[in-house]
Amino acid sequence: MSTAVDMPRFVRAKQVDALPPPNLARGPIAWVRENLFSGPFNTILTLVVFYLLYVTVPPLVKFLFIDAVWSGSDRAACRADSGGSEAGACWAFIFDKINYFIYGSYTISERWRVNIFFALLAIGVAWLLWLKAPRRDLGAVYFFWIFPVLSYILLTGGNADLGARFWLGFAIFAALVIALFAFAAAILKTSMRPALIMGGGIVAVIGITLALVDIDFGLAHVPTSLWGGILVTLLVATVGIVVSLPFGIVLALGRRSKLPIVRMASVIFIEFVRGVPLITVLIMANTMLPLFLPGDITVDRLLRPLIGTALFASAYMAEVVRGGLQAMPKGQYEGAMSLGLNYPQMMTLIILPQALRIVIPGIVNTFIGLFKDTSLVAIVGIFDLVKTIEASRIDPAWAAPTIGITGYAFAALFYFVFCFGMSRYSLGVERRLAAGQKR
Amino acid sequence: MSAQQIRSVDTDPNAEAAVQMIDVHKWYGEFHVLRDINLNVRRRERIVICGPSGSGKSTMIRCINRLEEHQKGRIIVDGTELTNDLKRIDEVRRDVGMVFQHFNLFPHLTILENCTLAPIWVKKMPKKEAEEIAMHYLKRVKIPEQANKYPGQLSGGQQQRVAIARSLCMSPKIMLFDEPTSALDPEMVKEVLDTMVGLAEEGMTMLCVTHEMGFARQVADRVIFMDYGQIVEMNTPDEFFKNPQHERTKLFLSQILH
Numbered sequence: 001m002s003t004a005v006d007m008p009r010f011v012r013a014k015q016v017d018a019l020p021p022p023n024l025a026r027g028p029i030a031w032v033r034e035n036l037f038s039g040p041f042n043t044i045l046t047l048v049v050f051y052l053l054y055v056t057v058p059p060l061v062k063f064l065f066i067d068a069v070w071s072g073s074d075r076a077a078c079r080a081d082s083g084g085s086e087a088g089a090c091w092a093f094i095f096d097k098i099n100y101f102i103y104g105s106y107t108i109s110e111r112w113r114v115n116i117f118f119a120l121l122a123i124g125v126a127w128l129l130w131l132k133a134p135r136r137d138l139g140a141v142y143f144f145w146i147f148p149v150l151s152y153i154l155l156t157g158g159n160a161d162l163g164a165r166f167w168l169g170f171a172i173f174a175a176l177v178i179a180l181f182a183f184a185a186a187i188l189k190t191s192m193r194p195a196l197i198m199g200g201g202i203v204a205v206i207g208i209t210l211a212l213v214d215i216d217f218g219l220a221h222v223p224t225s226l227w228g229g230i231l232v233t234l235l236v237a238t239v240g241i242v243v244s245l246p247f248g249i250v251l252a253l254g255r256r257s258k259l260p261i262v263r264m265a266s267v268i269f270i271e272f273v274r275g276v277p278l279i280t281v282l283i284m285a286n287t288m289l290p291l292f293l294p295g296d297i298t299v300d301r302l303l304r305p306l307i308g309t310a311l312f313a314s315a316y317m318a319e320v321v322r323g324g325l326q327a328m329p330k331g332q333y334e335g336a337m338s339l340g341l342n343y344p345q346m347m348t349l350i351i352l353p354q355a356l357r358i359v360i361p362g363i364v365n366t367f368i369g370l371f372k373d374t375s376l377v378a379i380v381g382i383f384d385l386v387k388t389i390e391a392s393r394i395d396p397a398w399a400a401p402t403i404g405i406t407g408y409a410f411a412a413l414f415y416f417v418f419c420f421g422m423s424r425y426s427l428g429v430e431r432r433l434a435a436g437q438k439r
Numbered sequence: 440m441s442a443q444q445i446r447s448v449d450t451d452p453n454a455e456a457a458v459q460m461i462d463v464h465k466w467y468g469e470f471h472v473l474r475d476i477n478l479n480v481r482r483r484e485r486i487v488i489c490g491p492s493g494s495g496k497s498t499m500i501r502c503i504n505r506l507e508e509h510q511k512g513r514i515i516v517d518g519t520e521l522t523n524d525l526k527r528i529d530e531v532r533r534d535v536g537m538v539f540q541h542f543n544l545f546p547h548l549t550i551l552e553n554c555t556l557a558p559i560w561v562k563k564m565p566k567k568e569a570e571e572i573a574m575h576y577l578k579r580v581k582i583p584e585q586a587n588k589y590p591g592q593l594s595g596g597q598q599q600r601v602a603i604a605r606s607l608c609m610s611p612k613i614m615l616f617d618e619p620t621s622a623l624d625p626e627m628v629k630e631v632l633d634t635m636v637g638l639a640e641e642g643m644t645m646l647c648v649t650h651e652m653g654f655a656r657q658v659a660d661r662v663i664f665m666d667y668g669q670i671v672e673m674n675t676p677d678e679f680f681k682n683p684q685h686e687r688t689k690l691f692l693s694q695i696l697h
Contacts, residue, residue: 331542335544335545338532338537338543339609341560349556349560
């Protein structure tokens with residue numbers, strides 16, 4: 001039946017049945033012709049790219065794997081003049097130094113504690129990132145409270161020896177906090193019980209944390225100046241990531257607040273921190289922070305850059321989150337408000353889940369940037385992975401021409417594995433969320 | 440708009456006012472959007488508000504649950520006066536349901552979650568009870584089988600019916616409708632209007648901004664015509680359509696009733 005355009009009248013007599021789409025798959029040769037050699041310009045581009053791949057990839061593979069030296073106990077293995085081969089990467093050097101790269105100068109007899117830390121970290125990350133894991137709420141408690149406390153005790157040795165005077169002070173502080181909550185409940189005319197439970201809960205969490213830190217578990221003290229390598233890199237990155245997201249969200253909300261003081265404070269913080277290079281922030285955290293604090297309080301040498309990177313990442317995160325908040329249609333706020341949700345409920349239940357989903361690529365981008373920026377803590381004398389490689393590179397026992405390149409190749413591999421992992425994970429999350437709720 | 444006119448409608452002295460708007464004014468910057476609004480809505484009364492775009496209809500009903508702030512005059516909803524007191528605003532919003540032109544469902548939550556969210560978080564209702572109530576109202580708007588889908592998987596008419604069910608789950612005393620059928624395909628207008636008619640027949644206090652004149656004739660107790668931020672004319676639907684008084688009303692009706 002033909003449906004000519006010039007027909008003045010037409011009534012369909014028979015339903016047109018649904019047909020399968022025409023078969024468009026036409027084999028590999030057709031694909032190659034269509035995608036690689038569809039025209040003169042495309043053909044030239046393809047050839048140029050192939051040539052570049054030919055020039056770069058085989059030598060790289062040859063250097064990293066085929067000609068590489070895999071075993072040996074000192075420089076002799078990687079030097080041609082002492083019977084070894086110097087054509088390829090000297091992986092023997094990495095194997096020999098791997099403990100230094102992982103733990104830095106951490107006391108050798110205590111390194112099992114770092115291994116437990118790595119395991120605890122892996123458990124926490126898996127628990128939170130595996131979206132179908134059981135009891136993810138407990139996972140959050142573990143990751144944000146139990147894990148940091150345990151890590152602190154494990155890595156430093158705990159036994160902070162706070163003393164009776166400190167606990168007396170804490171008792172006063174606890175009484176004040178509970179009184180404050182009771183007072184707030186009285187002013188806001190809400191029931192007393194939840195306020196007291198909340199105040200008591202906060203005091204209990206802080207109290208238990210401090211008590212755990214105070215107890216002497218018999219672990220030897222390991223000063224942070226001995227920490228190094230992957231331990232420090234992962235520590236700085238984890239703290240930065242864990243602090244920057246919530247702090248960034250608070251800053252983003254603050255920047256959009258109607259209260260002028262809150263807004264001004266957020267804007268000043270974000271613009272100031274974002275407008276300064278990370279190295280400056282680190283040096284300032286390292287040398288200026290002690291100047292602002294009273295003379296008898298010293299901040300740990302590792303803690304200073306830790307705070308610096310966390311604040312720096314927070315400022316970037318705030319702007320990413322703000323982008324998501326601005327993308328939210330006004331109707332979502334109005335829908336939430338019209339149902340009687342208050343501001344915290346509206347934000348946590350309606351706006352943030354959607355806004356954060358929009359900016360997952362931006363958030364992960366910031367995380368990846370932060371992860372690699374951790375190598376800058378070397379500038380204030382912290383021995384992160386890159387710095388330990390730098391230090392090993394000049395070890396005379398391993399003086400060989402390929403040592404430096406091999407070390408940096410190892411660092412590149414380490415960073416790439418983590419960053420690529422983050423990238424793939426976020427893509428998976430995006431796809432999963434998008435599948436659930438097509439708009 | 441005169442005080443006399445208001446009194447003439449409020450003849451029943453026993454009927455407690457659901458919404459009272461007294462000398463309400465509102466400005467957007469320099470622009471005077473609401474001028475001298477006086478309106479008394481009795482319990483169980485159904486009011487339809489029409490008027491050209493930009494006449495302040497939506498702004499007026501959005502003032503009733505404080506999505507917009509009025510700058511002069513008083514608005515008393517169910518005995519609670521709207522002021523800057525956040526607690527009172529939340530109280531009023533709990534009792535006033537609102538249905539929007541663009542539904543404003545939460546796309547990251549399922550239909551059921553959309554409906555149970557406010558009862559669970561605002562009314563502190565146990566989840567199971569909230570789900571029972573939600574299923575009850577989803578049955579009433581005739582889409583219980585969609586409960587576990589996401590809003591994006593539903594048609595416009597279905598989404599708007601979910602929005603109505605979502606409001607009903609809070610058992611509101613007053614329902615506001617802000618052009619509920621304007622964003623719908625013509626084929627879906629009826630299913631939404633039928634739901635609203637059913638609601639009206641059950642005695643819900645309703646304020647409805649709409650251009651569905653058939654709906655106004657069928658259910659409205661009063662029809663209000665607004666222009667330039669003022670209430671120009673207010674009358675029973677019969678009188679309003681048959682015998683419009685104001686020039687502006689006549690012109691408007693002649694343009695929308697072909």
